Amino acid sequence: EIVMTQSPATLSVSPGERATLSCRASQSVRSNLAWYQQKPGQAPRLLIYTASARPTGIPTRFSGSGSGTDFTFTISSLQSEDFAVYYCQQYNNWPPTFGQGTKVEIK
Amino acid sequence: EVQLVQSGAEVKEPGESLKISCKGSGYSFSSYWIAWVRQMPGKGPEWMGIIHPGDSDIRYSPSFQGQVTISADKSISTAYLHWSSLKASDTAMYYCARTTVGITTWLEYWGQGTLVSVSS
Numbered sequence: 678e679i680v681m682t683q684s685p686a687t688l689s690v691s692p693g694e695r696a697t698l699s700c701r702a703s704q705s706v707r708s709n710l711a712w713y714q715q716k717p718g719q720a721p722r723l724l725i726y727t728a729s730a731r732p733t734g735i736p737t738r739f740s741g742s743g744s745g746t747d748f749t750f751t752i753s754s755l756q757s758e759d760f761a762v763y764y765c766q767q768y769n770n771w772p773p774t775f776g777q778g779t780k781v782e783i784k
Numbered sequence: 785e786v787q788l789v790q791s792g793a794e795v796k797e798p799g800e801s802l803k804i805s806c807k808g809s810g811y812s813f814s815s816y817w818i819a820w821v822r823q824m825p826g827k828g829p830e831w832m833g834i835i836h837p838g839d840s841d842i843r844y845s846p847s848f849q850g851q852v853t854i855s856a857d858k859s860i861s862t863a864y865l866h867w868s869s870l871k872a873s874d875t876a877m878y879y880c881a882r883t884t885v886g887i888t889t890w891l892e893y894w895g896q897g898t899l900v901s902v903s904s
Contacts, residue, residue, distance in 0.1 A: 678846070711890035713829075720879055720894035721829060732892060764828055768888045772845035775828040 679703050679767050683776035689784040696752040698779045700765035705745045709769035712741055712750045715778075716761045724763075725750065755781070786810045788818075788880050788895035795901045796870050803866040804898045806880030813861035814838035817883040819891060820854060820865045824876045832878075834887055835863060843887060870902045 680703040690696045700710070708728040713721035723732055725741035728748060738753040752759055760783055765776045791805040806818065820832040833844040837856040844854070853866040863880055878898050881891035 709888075713891075720881075720897055721891070722894070723890060723892050726890040726892075766829075766890065768890060771843070771888050772847075773831045773888055775830065777828045 678772060679706060679770050679774050681765055681767055681774055681776035683763075683765060683779050685779060686777075687780045687782060689782050690755050691784045692755050692757060694755055694784075696755055696759075696781055698750040698763055698781075700743075700748040700750070700776055702746045702748075702767055704770075706767040706769035708744045709767060710741070710743070710748050711766045711768065712739075713764045713766065713775075714759075714761045715764065721764060752781070786882065786893045788882060788893055790878075790880060790895040790898045793899040793901070795903075797904055798870055798872055798902055800870050800902075801866070801868050802870055802900065803864050804878060804900070806863045806865075806895050808861045808863070808882065811882075814858045817887055817889075818856065818863040819881050819883060820852075820863075821879045821881055821891070822848075822876050823879065823897075829879070832865070834883070836887075837861075837863060870900075872902050872904075874900060875902045876900060 682701045684699045710728045712725040715721045724739050729741045740751045762778045762780045787809045789807045819834040822830045832848040833854045835842045835854045837858045856863040880895040882893040883889045884892045
């Protein structure tokens with residue numbers, strides 16, 4: 678099973694600032710990586726798939742990059758509604774696996 | 785609009801059985817795989833298994849094989865997750881989610897979650 682490791686565990690950012698989150702896979706997952714946002718009491722929400730593609734309706738301030746084992750997720754200018762936990766997920770191998778999450782909190 | 789609506793929260797005792805449900809609407813239910821995902825308090829999600837409602841093809845993650853049973857009834861657009869004998873360690877939030885392409889993929893549409901609490 679592929680292990681996904683996210684860093685940092687918690688990121689303190691001021692509104693309007695840039696946030697950069699990392700995700701590392703224990704072996705190559707090519708570009709088969711997704712990012713999700715989860716707010717308290719809600720289901721995860723898909724933000725990025727195939728490492729860098731955004732589903733319809735996802736704001737352009739959310740972006741992803743990387744391939745192989747190292748991936749980056751960026752929020753270009755944090756809005757109040759962006760403070761949440763973010764998870765990466767690989768789907769290159771069965772079973773798909775998620776990281777443990779990065780909490781983005783208000784500085 | 786694609787919607788997945790899950791059954792309500794459950795409180796059970798160890799050893800009891802339980803079946804929770806996930807009803808899809810707004811799309812062709814038989815055409816897309818439905819995954820079940822566990823999320824324990826304060827932890828990341830875990831992929832439990834997946835079913836294709838059209839032909840009931842099922843795949844389980846190794847960690848959940850033999851621990852739960854996934855099924856679906858396409859006539860009522862509903863997928864199920866069943867436990868024959870609950871343990872305290874099954875306490876978690878359970879989500880169903882729909883894939884967009886294939887079986888090993890991202891999850892674009894999610895149910896609201898079903899909280900399962902198991903305690904004596």
